[in-house]
Amino acid sequence: MTNGAMKKQSLVERLQYIDRRIIFAFIAVAVIVPLLIGAQLKEKTTPIVQAMFDNVEGLPEGSRVLLSYDYGPTTAPEIQPMVDAMVRHCAERKCKMYMMAVWATGHNLTGETIEGVLRPDFPDLEYGVDFINLGYKAGNQGLIRLILVDFKTMYSTDANNIAIDDFPMMENITSLRNFDLIVSFGGGFPGIKEWIQFAGDPGNIPIGGGCTAVGAPNLYPYYPSQLVGLLGGAKGAAEYENALIIAYPKYEDYPMAGMSLMVSQTVAHIVIIFFIVFGNVLYFILRARGMTKEGLGGVR
Amino acid sequence: MGYSVISGLRKSVPTCIIALTLLLGPSAFAQESPDTATVDSVFVSEAVESAASPRAAQLNVVQDSRGDAGGAISVKWFRSPDDGMGADNITGYEIFRSESPDGLFESVGFASRGRTSFEDATTVDGQTYYYYLATVSATGVSRSGVSAGARSSAQWLNTRDIDTLIIGFIICFSVIFFIYHAQKGKKLFLRKIAGLEAVDEAIGRATEMGRPILFIPGIQDLDNVQTVAGLTILGRIARTIADYDTKINMPVSRSIVMATARETIKQAYVAAGRPDAYSDDMVYYLTDEQFGYVAAVDGIMVREKPATCFYLGAFFAESLIMAETGNSIGAIQIAGTAMPSQLPFFIAACDYTLIGEELFAASAYLSDEPRQLGALKGQDVGKIIAMSVILVLCILFSVAAITESESILSLANTFKGWFSLS
Amino acid sequence: MRRTFPILITVVVGWVLIVADFIPHKPFGNLGDDFALYFDIIAVFAFILGGGNLFRIHLTKVQKKKKDWPFSIVTLGGFIVMLAAGLFKIGNPGGIQGDVAAVGSLFNDMYMQIFTPLQASMFALLAFFVGSASYRAFRAKTTEATILLIAAFIVLLGRTPFGLWLTSGLTGDMSFLQLPNLTDWIMDVPNLAGQRAIMIGIALGVISMSLRLILGVERTYLGGDSD
Numbered sequence: 001m002t003n004g005a006m007k008k009q010s011l012v013e014r015l016q017y018i019d020r021r022i023i024f025a026f027i028a029v030a031v032i033v034p035l036l037i038g039a040q041l042k043e044k045t046t047p048i049v050q051a052m053f054d055n056v057e058g059l060p061e062g063s064r065v066l067l068s069y070d071y072g073p074t075t076a077p078e079i080q081p082m083v084d085a086m087v088r089h090c091a092e093r094k095c096k097m098y099m100m101a102v103w104a105t106g107h108n109l110t111g112e113t114i115e116g117v118l119r120p121d122f123p124d125l126e127y128g129v130d131f132i133n134l135g136y137k138a139g140n141q142g143l144i145r146l147i148l149v150d151f152k153t154m155y156s157t158d159a160n161n162i163a164i165d166d167f168p169m170m171e172n173i174t175s176l177r178n179f180d181l182i183v184s185f186g187g188g189f190p191g192i193k194e195w196i197q198f199a200g201d202p203g204n205i206p207i208g209g210g211c212t213a214v215g216a217p218n219l220y221p222y223y224p225s226q227l228v229g230l231l232g233g234a235k236g237a238a239e240y241e242n243a244l245i246i247a248y249p250k251y252e253d254y255p256m257a258g259m260s261l262m263v264s265q266t267v268a269h270i271v272i273i274f275f276i277v278f279g280n281v282l283y284f285i286l287r288a289r290g291m292t293k294e295g296l297g298g299v300r
Numbered sequence: 301m302g303y304s305v306i307s308g309l310r311k312s313v314p315t316c317i318i319a320l321t322l323l324l325g326p327s328a329f330a331q332e333s334p335d336t337a338t339v340d341s342v343f344v345s346e347a348v349e350s351a352a353s354p355r356a357a358q359l360n361v362v363q364d365s366r367g368d369a370g371g372a373i374s375v376k377w378f379r380s381p382d383d384g385m386g387a388d389n390i391t392g393y394e395i396f397r398s399e400s401p402d403g404l405f406e407s408v409g410f411a412s413r414g415r416t417s418f419e420d421a422t423t424v425d426g427q428t429y430y431y432y433l434a435t436v437s438a439t440g441v442s443r444s445g446v447s448a449g450a451r452s453s454a455q456w457l458n459t460r461d462i463d464t465l466i467i468g469f470i471i472c473f474s475v476i477f478f479i480y481h482a483q484k485g486k487k488l489f490l491r492k493i494a495g496l497e498a499v500d501e502a503i504g505r506a507t508e509m510g511r512p513i514l515f516i517p518g519i520q521d522l523d524n525v526q527t528v529a530g531l532t533i534l535g536r537i538a539r540t541i542a543d544y545d546t547k548i549n550m551p552v553s554r555s556i557v558m559a560t561a562r563e564t565i566k567q568a569y570v571a572a573g574r575p576d577a578y579s580d581d582m583v584y585y586l587t588d589e590q591f592g593y594v595a596a597v598d599g600i601m602v603r604e605k606p607a608t609c610f611y612l613g614a615f616f617a618e619s620l621i622m623a624e625t626g627n628s629i630g631a632i633q634i635a636g637t638a639m640p641s642q643l644p645f646f647i648a649a650c651d652y653t654l655i656g657e658e659l660f661a662a663s664a665y666l667s668d669e670p671r672q673l674g675a676l677k678g679q680d681v682g683k684i685i686a687m688s689v690i691l692v693l694c695i696l697f698s699v700a701a702i703t704e705s706e707s708i709l710s711l712a713n714t715f716k717g718w719f720s721l722s
Numbered sequence: 723m724r725r726t727f728p729i730l731i732t733v734v735v736g737w738v739l740i741v742a743d744f745i746p747h748k749p750f751g752n753l754g755d756d757f758a759l760y761f762d763i764i765a766v767f768a769f770i771l772g773g774g775n776l777f778r779i780h781l782t783k784v785q786k787k788k789k790d791w792p793f794s795i796v797t798l799g800g801f802i803v804m805l806a807a808g809l810f811k812i813g814n815p816g817g818i819q820g821d822v823a824a825v826g827s828l829f830n831d832m833y834m835q836i837f838t839p840l841q842a843s844m845f846a847l848l849a850f851f852v853g854s855a856s857y858r859a860f861r862a863k864t865t866e867a868t869i870l871l872i873a874a875f876i877v878l879l880g881r882t883p884f885g886l887w888l889t890s891g892l893t894g895d896m897s898f899l900q901l902p903n904l905t906d907w908i909m910d911v912p913n914l915a916g917q918r919a920i921m922i923g924i925a926l927g928v929i930s931m932s933l934r935l936i937l938g939v940e941r942t943y944l945g946g947d948s949d
Contacts (some may be wrong), residue, residue, distance in 0.1 A: 020628065020854040027853045041883055046906065060391045063412055073838035074591050074617070074845035108823050108833055135821070142758045149371070149421045160821055172394075172407050175421050180392075180412040187641075188616055189520070204417065214617060214848075218641040220914055221921065235881060266882040268849065273878050275857045280871070283861050369751035454747040465744050471926070475933045523761055525928050528935065528943055535942030555772030556765060564943055584779055585772035591844035603790065617848060624851040627858075638924040640917050648859035649851075656920045657927030663942050664934070671939045679930040686922050 016282050023275055030271040034263035040255070041262040042245075043238035048220075052208050052229025053243040055181065056086065061094040063180040064173070068195065071186030072105030075212050079185050080109070081257035082210040082237035084117050086183060088251075089244055091122045096169050097131040098179070100155075102143055102190050107136035107159070128158075128167035135159030140190040144198040148176045176203055181228070183208040187215025196226045210236060234261035353440030354382040354390045360416075362431050362447040367461070370425040370454030376417045377444070380435045383413050394434040394441075395420065401430045401446050410436075423452040463718050470685065475678030482674025490673065495634050495652030496665050502632045503540050506607035512547040513537075514606040516597065516622065517561065518613020518637070519590055521554045525660075526638050530613035531557070531564055532663035533636075537610070538568030542577065550583040551600060553593040558585045594618040598625045611635040611650070612659065615642045623649035636662060689719055729938045736936030777801070807832060873908055880905025 045053065059065070067087065071079050090097050099110040110133045118125055125131060134155050137143050147154050151173050157163055164170040172178060176199050184195040184207065192209035200207035206228045209219060213233025223230055231240055237258025245251045357380040365372040375395055382390050392412040396405040397420060411418045423429060428449035435442045458465075482488060506513045515537070517530040534550075541548050548565065552558045561583045569578035586596045598621065601609070609626040611619065612635070619635075619642040626633045627649050635646035636654030646653045654662055657679070664672035696712035699705070739757065742750040780794035806812065807828040814820040814827040823830050862868040879885035885901035892899045898907075934940035 018857070023853045023857055024850045027850055031849060043883065044886065044902065046902075060389075060413060062391060064410075072590075072841060074841040076838070077842060077846075108830065111825065138762070139758075142755060142762075145755065161816075161819070172410055174409060175419075177411075177419055177421070178409050203419070212617070215641055217909065217913060217917060218639075220909065221918055262883070266884055268853075269878045269882050270884060272853050272856050273875065275853065276860045276871070276875065276878075279857050279860070280862055283863075367746060369746040369748065454751065456745055456747045458744045458746050461744060468929075471929055472933060475930055476937070479934075479937065479939060521765065525931055529931055532940060532942040554765075555768035555770075555775075558772055558775065559768060560943065581779070585775045587776075588769075588772075589841075591841045595840075595844055617845060620851045620855060621844070621847050624855055627855075638927065640920050640924075643920070645855065648855040657923040660924075660927035660931040663940060667942070672934060675930045675934045675939065678933075679926045682926040682929065683923070686926075 012282055012285055016279075016286065018279075026271050026275070027268055030267040031264045034267055035260065037263075038255075038260065039263045040259035041238070041266060042259060043235060043242050043262055045239040045243045045246075048223055048230050048232075049236055049239040050229075050243060051224060052086075052231060053089070053240060053247075055206065055208060055228045056089050056093060056095075057247060059090075059093050059095050059180055063093070063095045064098065064169075064178060065090050065095045066098045066100065066176070066179045066182045068182065068184045069099065069101040069106030069109050069186070070103045070184050070188065070191045071109070072103060073109070075186065075188075076109060076112075078212050078233055078237075078261075079210060080112065081234065081261065082231045082240055083109075083113055083185050084257060085237055085240045085244055086210070086231075087113050087117050088121070089240075091118065091125060091130075092248055094130075095180075098134060098169075098173075099132065100134040101136040102140060102194075103186065103188075104136050104138070106186070110135070110159070129169055132164075132167055132169055133159040134164075141194040141198050144176075144190070144194055148199050148203050151175050151178070176205055179205060181206050181208060183210065185210045187211030187219065191215075192219055192227070192230075193222075196222055200226055234258055234265050238262045353442040354435050354437040355380050356442035356444050357383070357393055357433055357435045359431070359433055359444050359447050362450045364450060364452050365419055367455050367457065367459040370452050371423055372419050372421040373423050373429060373431075373450050373452050374417065374419050375431050375433070375447075377433050379414070379416055380442075382435070382437065389413070390435055390437040392436055393418070394436055396432050396434060396443075398430050398446075399427065401449070403430075405430075405432065425452050425454065427451065463720075467685070467719070471678075471682040474681035475675050478674040478678035478681075479671050480674070482670040482677065485670065488670075488673045488677055490665060490676070493654065493658055493662070493665060495636065495654045495658070496662055498632075498634060498652050499537065499666070500540060502608040502610075502634055503537065503544060503546060505632055507544045507546045509607045511607035512549045512604060513541065514597075514601065514604075514609045514626075514631070515548060515550045516609070516611045516613070517550070517552060517557055518611075518615050519553045519593060519618065520614040522556045522560055524614050526614040527554075527557060529638075529660050529663065530636075531560060533610075533612050533659075533666065534561060535564050535568060536663060536666040538565045539572060541565075542569045542572035542574055545574075545577060548582050549600065549604065549606060551586045551593075551597055552583060553586060553588055553590075555585055558583050590616065590618055594621050597622055601625050601629055601631070605629050606631055609633045611637070611646065612654070612662075613637065615639055615646075617642075620645035620649060626650075693719075725941060729941060733936055733938055736932070740936075773801075804829070804832060873912075876901060877905050877908055880908075 056065070067083070067090075069083070087097065099113065101107045101110060114127075114131070114133060118131060127133075135158065137154050139146065139154075143154060152164065155164055158167070164173075176182065182195060182199060182205055184192045186192070187209075192207070192211060195207050195209075199205055207226065208228045208230070210231040211219060211233075213235065216230060216232030216236070219227065219230055219232075231237060235258075238256070238261070239258075241251075241256040241258045245254075245256075357377045360376040360378050362373065362375050365374040377393065380390055380393075384390075390413050392410055393415065394407055395409045395411070395418050397408045398405040408420045408422060409418055420429075420431075428451050430446050430449055432446045433444040435444070503513060515534060517534065518524070518527050520527050522528060522531075538548070540546075542565075550561055550565075552561060562580055565582055566575070566578050569575050586593050600606075601622075602625065606626075606629075609622075609631045611622060611633070615637050616639065619637070619639075623633060623635065623646055633650035634652045634654075635650040636659035637643065637646065638656045638659055640656070643653065643655055647655075661676050661679075664676055693712060693716055696708060696715065700709040700712050735757070738750075739753060742753040745751065777798070780797050782788075783791050783794040784798070808822055811818050811820055811822065812828040813831075814822075814824050814829070816824050820827070823833065856874070860867075860871045860874050862871050879888065880901035880903075885905070889900040897903065931940070
């Protein structure tokens with residue numbers, strides 16, 4: 001065997017233990033560049049997302065939709081696009097939107113929707129008549145149990161400490177059963193699962209959900225019996241946006257956050273696939289040379 | 301300490317009940333039972349409709365909500381012929397209530413179209429209430445007749461969850477039976493769990509290298525049974541650590557967990573006859589905030605380079621961040637969680653992973669105590685029940701589909717109903 | 723005695739709460755909620771314990787100039803400033819009565835400008851770690867690992883429009899082989915079956931663990947088996 005062959009072998013072996021920072025650098029480029037370019041990618045709507053869309057689309061004018069912000073700034077980049085798309089849809093359907101949070105960190109994010117979507121794009125909608133921010137209340141699943149029976153015990157004022165009886169849209173709201181649909185955003189605890197266990201099932205109330213891509217497989221078992229639909233991660237948001245564009249063509253040229261994220265996600269997936277294939281090719285080369293051993297290959 | 305244990309277990313019991321309902325599997329929304337189809341109210345006035353209004357929905361049953369703590373009356377109705385299919389598609393139904401049939405009625409709630417029931421959860425027990433239903437559409441409103449009086453009251457048995465009670469009883473009974481059966485000294489077979497076999501080796505490695513062990517009990521409080529399971533394993537590990545005099549580093553994200561873990565480790569040192577070697581600084585609180593905690597733990601890992609990392613408890617998105625950092629410093633990593641979405645990450649990044657129920661079995665496994673092992677055996681009875689039910693239902697539904705037999709289908713649905721959430 | 727008393731309370735409270743779940747009538751009906759409230763109250767006091775511990779450890783570190791002590795100053799500084807901003811509602815347009823997170827308050831500004839980006843950065847690390855973990859985990863070393871690798875490959879590609887584009891030629895009877903359809907099948911059938919099995923196992927594990935605790939068989943978390 002020549003020296004050259006020896007060197008080549010050691011290179012393959014060295015590559016088996018690639019420096020993790022190289023992978024990190026590739027992924028950073030794959031995520032950042034598409035975001036900077038601002039491209040958008042349409043996603044075909046899958047049945048589980050379409051079911052969620054159809055449910056909202058089927059709501060008559062004036063229906064009451066409770067939107068629970070059960071997430072924090074960490075997952076906001078992934079979840080906020082689906083919240084925006086669904087709020088936009090509810091506004092188009094002229095539904096009454098009740099925003100609340102069972103996560104303390106969700107409280108600040110309700111403002112993002114109001115200032116980012118409702119005020120600029122739906123200036124005719126009036127606070128207290130068409131939408132309301134009820135804010136955060138402590139108690140986790142205990143809170144859900146309580147408001148299923150008596151809503152006003154916990155929510156006597158809105159987030160700005162104004163008595164809720166002053167708002168026309170709060171008339172006749174005595175329990176969670178008065179809502180036509182509850183949508184929980186966020187797959188953590190408490191989240192969609194607790195809304196199903198403590199409100200949806202005992203109160204026979206339709207529950208929809210939006211969560212991170214990581215949390216979605218955990219919630220699939222609840223669809224379609226206990227969840228009317230589920231949006232998982234940026235892809236779920238992009239699929240919902242796609243359904244929205246088909247139903248409301250005026251959004252065709254509108255910047256959609258979920259669709260923008262999908263470009264980054266697609267490129268990142270391809271980069272990961274590339275590395276997986278690359279790692280396996282190296283592995284098979286070494287195996288062909290009889291040089292593999294248990295645990296070979298990895299990152300440094 | 302006593303308080304923290306009680307309060308911690310407070311929620312482990314409902315968790316047990318939730319687990320039972322989980323075991324019953326995700327199911328359809330509550331189906332109306334046939335007996336609610338009977339009208340048990342005599343209507344005291346006739347329906348009112350006008351030409352422009354939708355056709356009125358008619359009340360079906362107005363009665364005390366079953367199996368509850370009182371304070372609620374259930375109102376059920378037959379959908380309006382215009383509900384979803386008529387020319388005058390309705391918006392929904394408004395429910396009105398009064399304390400006398402000819403008194404002043406006030407609205408108590410609204411149910412959108414397609415719904416056939418409403419629970420008025422604002423009643424006073426013992427007071428008689430009368431209801432009527434207004435079918436609302438864009439063009440007008442039609443009202444139903446007024447129901448006969450109904451009163452709410454509290455019940456002594458939650459009949460809604462009777463199936464959970466029966467199945468729960470069978471499983472609890474079998475666990476208790478095997479616990480006491482095992483006391484008689486009958487040897488039980490246990491399959492090997494690689495992650496637990498490796499615990500001593502992992503501690504030994506840290507001792508030899510003179511580096512600390514990092515123990516992460518998840519990021520949930522003591523009201524999560526996974527955290528309790530993590531602490532029971534900590535109790536076993538702490539004994540070995542106390543014997544070897546290995547350094548343990550345990551940053552936590554919940555104050556009650558901190559207090560409990562300190563006690564757990566302290567008792568292990570006392571049992572090892574070395575109470576002086578224990579220090580409160582072994583366990584310390586960082587922050588309740590998920591990613592603040594992860595940032596701090598990652599910092600500790602990179603600076604102190606522990607030889608062994610244990611992640612045993614309830615984890616969310618932080619699992620991979622911690623496990624990959626642990627991997628990068630070359631630590632032996634043993635993880636265990638009952639969060640299904642985090643299991644793949646732990647499996648990818650750790651050397652050993654206790655999957656779901658193995659986390660709960662770990663303490664019993666490590667103790668080798670007959671009574672604890674008996675509980676595991678009892679758990680298997682639950683598995684046999686679950687598997688049998690799944691198998692029988694699969695066969696019944698398949699046969700019903702192949703033969704197109706209505707009677708088999710109805711039998712299958714009845715059987716399924718016993719094991720579904722109600 | 724030190725362990726007998728807590729175990730006794732555990733046993734009594736445990737069984738009472740199980741029974742209470744099936745008896746809605748007073749005084750049992752509200753026991754679950756009442757105990758949840760007690761837990762929250764204890765947790766609030768314990769938080770003082772935790773916060774106090776954090777403060778003490780870092781103060782000692784700074785005083786004794788232990789290793790990395792400047793970081794402790796950052797921790798203490800952040801702790802005090804955020805606490806004061808929330809407690810005294812500094813800069814809150816609504817004054818001391820205003821919403822703690824009111825726009826324009828120091829608390830809200832710090833939350834949005836410091837806390838939010840820091841949190842998002844930590845979560846974003848997942849993207850990188852998923853890359854390095856996948857590279858290491860997905861090797862066709864055994865039959866099982868190969869199946870896992872193939873499934874990962876299909877799901878990763880099928881979750882992107884690229885996957886659809888790649889297999890869009892498969893139409894009619896072959897359309898089930900399109901990558902997004904294969905992805906949905908993997909997620910809806912083998913993945914869901916596995917998830918459900920794990921969930922059932924976990925549910926039984928929780929029951930068994932809870933029974934061991936409320937029967938007093940499992941007492942390791944109290945530090946040992948013997949009294």
